[in-house]
Amino acid sequence: MTIAALAQGAQARVRAVRTERAARTPAERTAPSxxxxxxxxxxxxxxxxxxxxxxNQFMLAPLGTQPVAAVGNALQILxxxxxxxSAMGTASTVLVTRVLGGSGVDRSRSVSEIATLALVVNAVLAGLMTAVLFAFWPQFFSLLNIDPALHGMASSFLLVVGSTTMLQGVFFAFTALLRAHARTGDVMKASxxxxxxxxxxxxxxxxxxxALPALGVEGAAAANVVARVVGLLVARGLVRRNTDVRMSVSYLRPFPWSTLKRMLGVGVPSSGEQMNYDLAQIVILSFINVLGTTVVTVKVYCSMIAGIAYLYSIALSQATQIVLGYLFGAGKFDAVARRVWAxxxxxxxLTTCVSVLIYVNSDAVLGLFTADPLVHELGRQVMLVEVFLGxxxxxxxxxVKALIAVGDVKTPVTVNVLSSWVFAVGGGYLLGIGLGWGIVGMWLAMCVDEWLRAGFLLITFARGGWRRRALAMREASAAEKPKEPNVQSVPVLMALAADDDGALADGVVDAVSEVARQLW
Structure with missing residues (x-):
């Protein structure tokens, strides 16, 4: 067999797999592949x-450490x-995948109702947060101990980008719908x-x-605004073209309070978990700001580089959450556990391999941003700790994504709040400021925090409380469904008529009485 024939056969198999996958509904796409x-x-x-x-930070690096530090602080607030x-988007994704994975008869209307409500909630929330940014940004900067020399650049970036928060909220609502329908390729196109x-x-x-002048930090902010507008338009077009979801005010009349309650029940705790983590990071950043602009720059670069190490883990967790929603809605709990452990x-x-690779080449990676030897020295030490933290x-x-998908939204929040503030923040201050270990000590404290939280969440999932609660809810739901009236069938009544000894009358009376009782 020639190489050309082998290639043609491989292409045919790929086309067959794609055709078979495209023919399946989103709820049927639950295999590991x-x-x-x-x-x-x-x-x-x-x-x-x-x-x-x-x-933005890469392009600002030639302008010095101050623009990078200013934008880094502004991004931490944003x-x-x-x-x-994004938490409300996560909530709508979880609810929609459960609807698609279930067996409801009016799934299209339910999905459209969730989508419309998510859009409205995100728009309102975005408007409120924009007002808070404009009203209290000086207080935020004071809490972060940001160098006054950075206030001008940081506030420019924060307020310009923050003014488009509503665009970002609507964008997240659209991409959440695309994820729930397994249209992750469309989400990629928008990004x-x-x-x-x-x-x-x-x-x-x-x-x-x-003819365009060099705008520096203001130019970076303006570029973000233009990019958000384009992303929103693309995401909206993909939702209309590739899903049957239609958003309308009619889905809000009467207002779906029960859906809002379920959405907030998932969204508020999940946002609380991640928001608490970022609030802890902001406090840690305020400690680092005391150590000087150079150390802040190290933190910005190392956080940015370290994020790449577990980037696929985030993607994998989101994909797993989508599939878990389908499986959980269908009651396939053993398959849920297998997907999570895998x-x-x-x-x-993957995270370990990438973290080690980054550490080994830390000088080259940091060299993409700066030639400052102090940044390189501190960066190497931080990236070594990051191998274990990652x-x-x-x-x-x-x-966290897995537990939210199976209905346990309280455990991640509780564990995050306790561990992050005691070990990451408290330990970070003790090691970094108290003992004078600086940014490396703070990274060690964060490493302890991550490992303790991971261990507790693994044990929680393995104990199977989520499975027992789900089974109990399904049994309770089944018990609430009305049973079919136990009436006499037509053949039985005909048989009674053939032997008319009064049983026919009794049978008719019993049947009518049973129907009346069930209706009552």
């Missing part, structure tokens, strides 16, 4: 999202906004479009090109 297929576009999409912020909005625009606009506005193993292996972080990412 489907998790992989869902995760790869999500990985690209997440990489593009990270690049939007990182590209991350809180992003978490709150690619947004990132391409951000790169082009940043290159033109930060350093200036042609995702944990993959996350550990494993715990990857496990936490997967387990």
């Amino acid at each position: 489907d998790v992989l297929a869902l995760s790869m576009p999500l990985f690209v999409e997440l990489f593009m999202q990270i690049m939007i912020g990182n590209i 991350n809180i906004v992003t978490i709150a909005l 690619l479009a947004m990132n391409a625009v951000n790169i082009a606009a940043s290159a033109a506005l930060i350093g200036g090109v042609g 995702a944990d193993l993959i996350a550990i292996v 494993v715990g972080r990857a496990l936490n990412i997967v387990m």
Whole structure:
């Protein structure tokens, strides 16, 4: 057999697999290969999202450490906004996947209702958070101990980008719908479009090109705004083209309070878990700000680089959460457990490999941003700790999404609050400031926090409380369903008529009485 024939056969098999996969409904895409297929576009999409912020800092690096530190502090505040909005998107994804995985007869209306409500909630929440940013940004800067010399640049970036928070909220609502329908490739397309625009606009506005002046930090902020507008338009078009979801005010009349309650029941705790983590990071950043602008720059670069190490773990956790929603809605709890353990193993292996690779080449990686020897020296030490921290972080990412998907939203929040403030924040201050270990001591404290949380979440899932609660809820739901009236069938009544000894009359009376009792 020739190489050409082998290639043609391989192409035919690939086409057959794609055709078979396309013919399945989203709820039928629950195999391990489907998790992989869902995760790869999500990985690209997440990489593009990270690049939007990182590209700005990369292009600002030639201007000095102050612009990088200013934008890094502003992004830390904006991350809180992003978490709150993305959490409601997560809630709608979880609810929609459960509807699609279940056996309801009016799934289309239920999905459209959830989508409309998620859009409204995100828009309202975004408006409130925009008002808070504009009203209290000086207080935020004071709490973070930001160097007054950075206030001008940091406030410019924060307020310009923060003014488009509502666009970001609506964007998250659309991408959550695409994820729930297993259209992760479409989410990737929207992020690619947004990132391409951000790169082009940043290159033109930060350093200036042609008649356009060099705007520096303000140019980076303007590029973000343009990119968000483009991303929103692309995401909206993909939702309309590739799903049957139709958003309408009619789905809010009468107002779906029960759906809102379920959405908040998932969204508030999940946002609380991630928001608490970022609030802890903000406090740790306030400790680092005391150590000087150079150390802040080290933190910005190392956090940015370390994020790449567990980037696929985030994509894998999101893909797993989608599949778990389908399986959980269908009551396939053994399959749920298998998917979670497989995702944990993959996350550990990949994160460790990437973290080690980054540490070995830390000088070269940091050299992409700066030649400052102090940044390189501190960065190497931090990236060594990150090899161990990344494993715990990857496990936490997967387990939090898994527990939320199976209905346990309280455990991740409780564990996160207790562990992060006691070990990450308290331990970070003790080691970094009290003992004088600096940023390396703070990273060690965060490593302890991640490992403790990961261990507790693994034990919680393995004990199976989520399974017992789900089975109890299904049994209670089945018990509430009305039973069919135990009436006499027509053949039985005809048989009674053939032997008319009064049994026919008794049978008719019994049947009518039973129907009346059931109706009553």
